[in-house]
Amino acid sequence: MDNNDLISKKELLEITGISYGQLYRWKRKNLIPEEWFIRKSTFTGQETFFPKAKILERVNKILSMKDDLSLDDLANMLSPNPSEIVLSLDEIKKRNIVSLISLELYIKTFGEEKEFSFNSILYIYIVDEMIIAGDINLEEGKIILETLKENYNKFNGKNCDLLFVRKFGVSTCFLVSSGSEVYFESGAKIIKRLNVAGIIEELKIKLVNGGEPNE
Amino acid sequence: MSSENLNDLIGSGVGDSAGGKYRNVIISGVMGVKGDVECTDFKCSGVSKVDGSIKADSILVSGVNNVNGDIKCKELTVEGSLNVAHGVSAEKVQIYGVFKVNDDLNSEIFISRGGFTINGLLNAENIDIRLFVKCKVREIGGQSINVCRDNTNSIKFFEKILETFSMPQRLIVDTVEGDDIYIEYTNAKIVRGKNVKIGPGSNIDIVEYKDKFEKDDNANVKEFKKI
Numbered sequence: 001m002d003n004n005d006l007i008s009k010k011e012l013l014e015i016t017g018i019s020y021g022q023l024y025r026w027k028r029k030n031l032i033p034e035e036w037f038i039r040k041s042t043f044t045g046q047e048t049f050f051p052k053a054k055i056l057e058r059v060n061k062i063l064s065m066k067d068d069l070s071l072d073d074l075a076n077m078l079s080p081n082p083s084e085i086v087l088s089l090d091e092i093k094k095r096n097i098v099s100l101i102s103l104e105l106y107i108k109t110f111g112e113e114k115e116f117s118f119n120s121i122l123y124i125y126i127v128d129e130m131i132i133a134g135d136i137n138l139e140e141g142k143i144i145l146e147t148l149k150e151n152y153n154k155f156n157g158k159n160c161d162l163l164f165v166r167k168f169g170v171s172t173c174f175l176v177s178s179g180s181e182v183y184f185e186s187g188a189k190i191i192k193r194l195n196v197a198g199i200i201e202e203l204k205i206k207l208v209n210g211g212e213p214n215e
Numbered sequence: 216m217s218s219e220n221l222n223d224l225i226g227s228g229v230g231d232s233a234g235g236k237y238r239n240v241i242i243s244g245v246m247g248v249k250g251d252v253e254c255t256d257f258k259c260s261g262v263s264k265v266d267g268s269i270k271a272d273s274i275l276v277s278g279v280n281n282v283n284g285d286i287k288c289k290e291l292t293v294e295g296s297l298n299v300a301h302g303v304s305a306e307k308v309q310i311y312g313v314f315k316v317n318d319d320l321n322s323e324i325f326i327s328r329g330g331f332t333i334n335g336l337l338n339a340e341n342i343d344i345r346l347f348v349k350c351k352v353r354e355i356g357g358q359s360i361n362v363c364r365d366n367t368n369s370i371k372f373f374e375k376i377l378e379t380f381s382m383p384q385r386l387i388v389d390t391v392e393g394d395d396i397y398i399e400y401t402n403a404k405i406v407r408g409k410n411v412k413i414g415p416g417s418n419i420d421i422v423e424y425k426d427k428f429e430k431d432d433n434a435n436v437k438e439f440k441k442i
Contacts, residue, residue: 009392010407010442019394019409020356020358020392020393020394020408020409021357021358021359021393021394024338024358024392024393027356028323028339046390
């Protein structure tokens, strides 16, 4: 990461207009992840920096939502740990959280489940996004579902990325912990790199707001 | 936490105990607890060493307690001596004794009438520190921060003695950041805030303020600027 991507704490407060009190309160409530606080030594001593794009997006999100939700609700929504949401098949269909194609793919792969845990919905949601974007076909969706189901829990709520790679028509996918760098031989092509925590946030907002009803 | 079917752990003799879930933990003897403890009330008036983390509603240490992990609680009161190997997260922390934390301390309210050493960030909404002995913390962040020397006569008597034992009534800190800040008898490298007031006896390298800045005549501020 080079310096252009970082923003100092001072600049952040200036741009967003928030105060130190607010920033520390949000940190305390885990609205801003610990790993975004990057300490560096400058000529004035230690300074704290943040990844610019991420922190600005997060602060704007908090500022826009803090009137409607309490800080604890917000924290729950923004934390990468899965919430305790359980939905039935009908509810998922009705609330149009994922497309029917991906839902059927999940049921075909793992059999029908009475209730879908947050994680299961997350897996379907990830595959759904990729299918809709045209990055993968159904067969590949199945591989991703299986990979996620088998391995995602091993990250224990830690932030991770899903990588989908293709070479000469042969495709594979894997999970790596977030921020780590991976390099491939030149023939391989990274079709998609998804940050699971980002997806979780999206999904949580969708679940909380209800999603658009299915026509 | 439901307290049904949970037993009390009472250590009034000398011994070791296993960790786990309890209703109340009361230690008045000498006790080692091997493992994480989860309980409603944790009281230690004896000597104890917890080889793990404590999760409780309220923790009161009036004896000597070493914790080899984290502390998570609503209310933490230290009247004796408490040593925490990792971080502390609480809603209210009160110190009347000696307190040492090796990592960050997060709390809504932080009140100190004793001495403390925090090797990480002290992050609290309201910070109220009266200096009796030397207090040390790497960083302070919060909404309102108030540091002053206790002026009751009883302590004046000890002042000279404390200073000869190189334990002056001072706060030593790297950075202080908050909205409303009043500090005195503090050594800090950087103080940043909205309204900053520096009281007597302070040695500050840089003050950066947004709205207001006041300085006592007996304070030493090398550089200050409005941002």
